[in-house]
Amino acid sequence: MELLKNGKTKDVYKLPDGNILLKFKDTVTGHSPGNPDPGGNKVIGSVAGVASGALKMTAYYFELLKKREINTHYINADLSKNEMTVRPGKSFGKGLEFVVRYKAAGSFVKRFGSYCTEGEDLPAVFEVTLKDDDRDDPPATCEILEALKLLTKAQYDKIRTDTIKICNIIRDDLKARGLELYDIKVEFGLVDGEVTLIDEVSSGNMRVYRDGKKLDYLTLSALI
DSSP: EEEEEEOEEEEEEEESOEEEEEEOSSSEEEETEEEOOOTTEEOOOOEEEEEEHHHHHHHHHHHHHTTOOOOBEEEEEEETTTTEOHHHOOEEEOOOOEEEEEETTTHHHHHHHHTTTTTOOOEEEEEEEEEOOTTOOOOOHHHHHTTTSOOOOHHHEEEEEHHHHHHHHHHHHHTTOOEEEEEEEEEEEETTOOOOOEESSGGGGGEEETTTEEEEHHHHHHHH
């Protein structure tokens, strides 16, 4: 087994059969110590149980999406080892994140707070950001992504449609549990040449509230 990447929240290994093993870690990200936030890019600490919770949620949602005939890289998961096996894929550039916002929160309010308030309803706003910690994950329009040769217009349109469909499925599942999804980010890549949902779908990728209070990573994962 070959280590390909030592990531912030997962280590990535290449298996002898060519598939990829993702080893989830207990690290959490945020903007500052003691303030975990799905929108943050810095590792701010470690919390026991984050890895197992993230993998449990990810396996659950990938299995749910499989039933809805959504194409993902997921093969299987071993919850006892915090490991997930996936098909190998290729990221767009150094990686893109696709965001759907149902409520104003986080960086959205920071950027557009003159025109909205925290928690204000949004019509499933779709955004794309570049994975670039040094530049605080800059947002990019379709035109920019085309100009940088990161996505074609056809790929952008497909990913936008798929992202909203996938996130609506997750939103509705959470709603059935009495939970409210504010925003969520997912990733896509090319797997066997096809645009495919990759990475993970966990508490570290979304802001979820219950009775007006934001849930921490462990509390959320325990509810799935």
